[in-house]
Amino acid sequence: MAARVSKWVGVALLAGWTPPAPGDAVQIQDSPRTHELLRLDCRSDLGRREITLFGNGTLRLRDGAPRDEQMWLQELSGSELEAYVARLSESARAEIDRRPATVEGSWVEVCTFTLALPGRSEERYQFGRYDSLSLDLRRAYAIALELGEAVDRDRPPEGAARLPADYQPLAGDVLRRTDGRHFRIVGFTWDGLGVELAGVEDPLTVYLSRDQLPRQFVDLVRRR
Numbered sequence: 001m002a003a004r005v006s007k008w009v010g011v012a013l014l015a016g017w018t019p020p021a022p023g024d025a026v027q028i029q030d031s032p033r034t035h036e037l038l039r040l041d042c043r044s045d046l047g048r049r050e051i052t053l054f055g056n057g058t059l060r061l062r063d064g065a066p067r068d069e070q071m072w073l074q075e076l077s078g079s080e081l082e083a084y085v086a087r088l089s090e091s092a093r094a095e096i097d098r099r100p101a102t103v104e105g106s107w108v109e110v111c112t113f114t115l116a117l118p119g120r121s122e123e124r125y126q127f128g129r130y131d132s133l134s135l136d137l138r139r140a141y142a143i144a145l146e147l148g149e150a151v152d153r154d155r156p157p158e159g160a161a162r163l164p165a166d167y168q169p170l171a172g173d174v175l176r177r178t179d180g181r182h183f184r185i186v187g188f189t190w191d192g193l194g195v196e197l198a199g200v201e202d203p204l205t206v207y208l209s210r211d212q213l214p215r216q217f218v219d220l221v222r223r224r
Contacts, residue, residue: 032056035116037085040144042111042129049109051148057081061151072151087143089117113141152215163214169195172224175217182221 032055041050048069050062057076062069076084109129116122127133133141163175173185175197182200189196195213197206208216 033058036114037117038088038144038147039114040111040141040148041113042109044107044109046107049148051144053081053084053147059147059151061148074151076150084143084147085117088115088140089120090139113137113144115140162218163220165214167214167220169210169213170223174200174221174223175213176219176221177217183217 035055036052037055038053039050040052042048045066047065048062050060052060052062053076054060057078057080059074059076061072061074063072064070111127111129113125113127114123125137169185169188171185171187175183175185177183181202183197183206184200186196186198186205188194189207193209195208195210197208198204199206
């Protein structure tokens with residue numbers, strides 16, 4: 001099978017990839033933890049954004065400039081995963097527009113979109129950011145973008161610094177937020193569940209619940 005990818009126009013199936021015959025459904029041989037139900041990988045010379053949904057409900061987002069990507073992971077509940085798979089399975093996507101690409105260039109994203117849903121033939125498409133998509137493919141693409149937006153990017157990316165798991169906030173603690181700004185803990189709400197923080201560099205006051213601190217702050221800079 002040829003590995004060469006032909007020059008695509010509009011939306012095109014990857015050359016060298018032969019769709020399974022009708023009725024040949026995807027057979028999931030690997031575990032749900034490693035099987036990719038959906039993968040949208042968009043790249044340009046300016047950066048890359050990849051959204052992957054695994055069979056166990058793990059959602060992975062990779063985003064950033066070339067060679068400087070960051071990664072976030074999030075777990076969907078069983079009901080959320082079932083709902084997304086059902087929506088993705090609604091359309092057959094048998095018809096694919098093949099219209100000329102209207103905009104090209106190294107700065108224009110080129111996306112590879114792969115779906116490997118249970119009971120369905122694997123589907124793989126390649127298209128440019130400004131290409132015209134068929135209605136069914138556009139719906140599936142919108143769901144993929146929705147999954148990317150569902151990732152909680154207020155949390156530090158995987159591998160980044162985090163507050164210790166056993167951190168207990170105290171008044172006077174100075175914390176470093178994910179954007180690098182410093183905040184001092186001023187006090188707590190009457191029930192002890194909320195935390196009041198004041199910006200060190202900026203005249204800004206924020207209120208967070210205790211469980212939000214590890215999601216927005218990555219380091220204890222100093223303790224009084």
